[in-house]
Amino acid sequence: MKRIILFVLLTTMLLPETNAQDDGVVAAVAGLAAIGGAIVAIDQLKEQAELKATEYVLSARPDMNSFSLKTLDFDGKKAKDMSSVSLITYKIQEFELADKPKLNGKKFVLFGFTSYGWVTDYGVDFSKVQWIMIDAEEWLQMMTAYVKTASSERDDSSIREKLRNGKIVNRGVKEGFNMSIPFYKLEGDMYTVRDYNDIMRFVYNERSLGIYLKETFNLVQIGRADIIKIHDFFYGDD
Numbered sequence: 001m002k003r004i005i006l007f008v009l010l011t012t013m014l015l016p017e018t019n020a021q022d023d024g025v026v027a028a029v030a031g032l033a034a035i036g037g038a039i040v041a042i043d044q045l046k047e048q049a050e051l052k053a054t055e056y057v058l059s060a061r062p063d064m065n066s067f068s069l070k071t072l073d074f075d076g077k078k079a080k081d082m083s084s085v086s087l088i089t090y091k092i093q094e095f096e097l098a099d100k101p102k103l104n105g106k107k108f109v110l111f112g113f114t115s116y117g118w119v120t121d122y123g124v125d126f127s128k129v130q131w132i133m134i135d136a137e138e139w140l141q142m143m144t145a146y147v148k149t150a151s152s153e154r155d156d157s158s159i160r161e162k163l164r165n166g167k168i169v170n171r172g173v174k175e176g177f178n179m180s181i182p183f184y185k186l187e188g189d190m191y192t193v194r195d196y197n198d199i200m201r202f203v204y205n206e207r208s209l210g211i212y213l214k215e216t217f218n219l220v221q222i223g224r225a226d227i228i229k230i231h232d233f234f235y236g237d238d
Contacts, residue, residue: 069114186206199213
């Protein structure tokens with residue numbers, strides 16, 4: 001924020017002092033200030049959400065004594081869009097405590113499912129966020145159900161093997177250069193549905209996975225890009 005303020009001040013000092021440009025200078029400074037305010041708002045919201053996510057982990061998993069928690073999908077969000085954001089995700093990994101420790105422990109992903117209006121002009125209402133934390137095995141089960149929802153493949157063992165060895169891409173599951181499980185090509189208003197557990201149902205639509213939360217009656221969309229990121233986190237080369 002200090003850099004933005006400095007940039008605004010320098011801009012006002014360096015621009016020519018002519019009456020014809022006064023309105024333009026004021027508009028430019030106001031625009032820069034608005035951009036700076038939006039950046040600060042997003043950063044503050046990200047910090048608050050990370051704090052709540054950390055508090056959830058501390059409460060739900062008292063057995064975890066050392067872990068890293070990083071936001072997966074806040075980058076690129078606009079301040080005006082945050083009230084409608086329906087999912088925030090975090091990468092979590094345990095590590096052994098040491099001088100300059102390495103992230104070499106078990107991995108988790110924490111989902112924060114939000115209800116509409118969780119961000120308002122008055123602040124953030126984290127009571128409207130439902131937290132669900134999963135590990136690699138649970139993710140594999142979820143993606144197996146997702147693949148069965150999005151394709152004609154029905155063999156669980158085959159799907160799990162291909163998911164472990166391959167990658168989820170826009171058109172299906174890919175192993176090397178081969179598309180081993182192609183997804184259905186659907187129109188934008190077409191859906192396939194599969195019950196997953198007592199908490200959620202999966203809804204497949206082209207290029208996205210929908211999770212219908214039974215308790216809140218909310219349908220949350222997970223973009224294919226986020227699915228790819230999470231799968232790479234669990235089963236990638238890193």
